[in-house]
Amino acid sequence: MFTRHLPVSEAGLGPGDTFSFSCHSGLACFNSCCRNKQLPLTPYDVLRLKQGLGLSSDAFLAAYTLYWTDSETGFPSICLRMEEAPDRACPFVSPGGCRVYDDRPTACRLYPLGRAAGGQAGAPGRAFAFLMSTPGCLGRGEEQVWTVEDWMESQGLGPYVRMNDRMLEVVSQPRRRAGKPLDEGGVQKVIVACYNLDVFRRFVFETAFADVAGLDEAARERLASDDTALLELGMAYLRRVLYAQDAG
Ligand code: SF4
Ligand code: SF4
Numbered sequence: 001m002f003t004r005h006l007p008v009s010e011a012g013l014g015p016g017d018t019f020s021f022s023c024h025s026g027l028a029c030f031n032s033c034c035r036n037k038q039l040p041l042t043p044y045d046v047l048r049l050k051q052g053l054g055l056s057s058d059a060f061l062a063a064y065t066l067y068w069t070d071s072e073t074g075f076p077s078i079c080l081r082m083e084e085a086p087d088r089a090c091p092f093v094s095p096g097g098c099r100v101y102d103d104r105p106t107a108c109r110l111y112p113l114g115r116a117a118g119g120q121a122g123a124p125g126r127a128f129a130f131l132m133s134t135p136g137c138l139g140r141g142e143e144q145v146w147t148v149e150d151w152m153e154s155q156g157l158g159p160y161v162r163m164n165d166r167m168l169e170v171v172s173q174p175r176r177r178a179g180k181p182l183d184e185g186g187v188q189k190v191i192v193a194c195y196n197l198d199v200f201r202r203f204v205f206e207t208a209f210a211d212v213a214g215l216d217e218a219a220r221e222r223l224a225s226d227d228t229a230l231l232e233l234g235m236a237y238l239r240r241v242l243y244a245q246d247a248g
Contacts, residue, residue, distance in 0.1 A: 012128035015149035019131055021112050022142035029138045034093035039080040043194035044163035045105040047227050052103030057198045064091060074181025075171050076191050106164060109155040112140060117168055127168060170235050173243050186242055193234030197227050200234050
């Protein structure tokens with residue numbers, strides 16, 4: 001359903017390009033794709049899922065995710081942990097469909113599209129959409145036609161794309177591309193500032209961070225309750241500590 005399938009259109013799709021797709025419970029394949037996947041989670045995916053489930057970021061990460069470090073960048077990669085047995089189902093799939101539909105991850109929202117960085121359709125580091133090849137997906141044979149733009153709108157992808165692209169800016173920094181992978185200290189900073197937001201919030205408020213960063217009262221109030229604002233601060237913090245850029 002997600003990444004790691006070869007794109008049908010290697011060149012990428014523009015906003016007005018069209019494809020046919022419809023996913024519904026009347027299809028014989030319904031729910032079959034929500035299993036046995038390496039389903040990546042972006043920082044904003046984790047934020048939405050932990051909020052939707054009413055969990056702390058610590059509890060969500062421990063219960064539902066796996067992580068490893070990318071061999072090239074050294075950045076942590078987080079994915080949803082499938083059930084152990086018998087068919088490695090997604091922990092959120094139910095007979096009626098997705099139990100976390102309103103907060104489902106980017107990859108689930110995008111499908112049958114994927115997004116990748118760089119390539120022929122964009123400058124290095126820019127993300128672009130492509131059509132995925134998924135044998136057995138009967139939805140691709142349905143008659144409903146979408147433009148890429150309408151599909152993204154219909155799936156509520158606006159805030160996901162915005163926040164994922166901000167994270168892409170952190171990961172694809174020219175200084176990182178030219179340098180070495182992150183060291184262990186950098187990995188831990190990325191995990192806390194982008195994925196474990198409740199721990200990052202304690203770091204902001206229970207150390208000298210807020211004073212040193214010059215956060216005014218309005219900013220402190222917002223960061224105390226707004227996870228998206230906190231994630232934006234986390235990304236700015238990473239640009240500063242990893243690349244010595246201004247945290248603006
Ligand atoms: S999060 Fe929902 S849509 Fe995504 S794989 Fe799990 S059950 Fe399927
Ligand atoms: S139509 Fe495709 S996305 Fe929908 S349930 Fe079937 S395989 Fe999954």
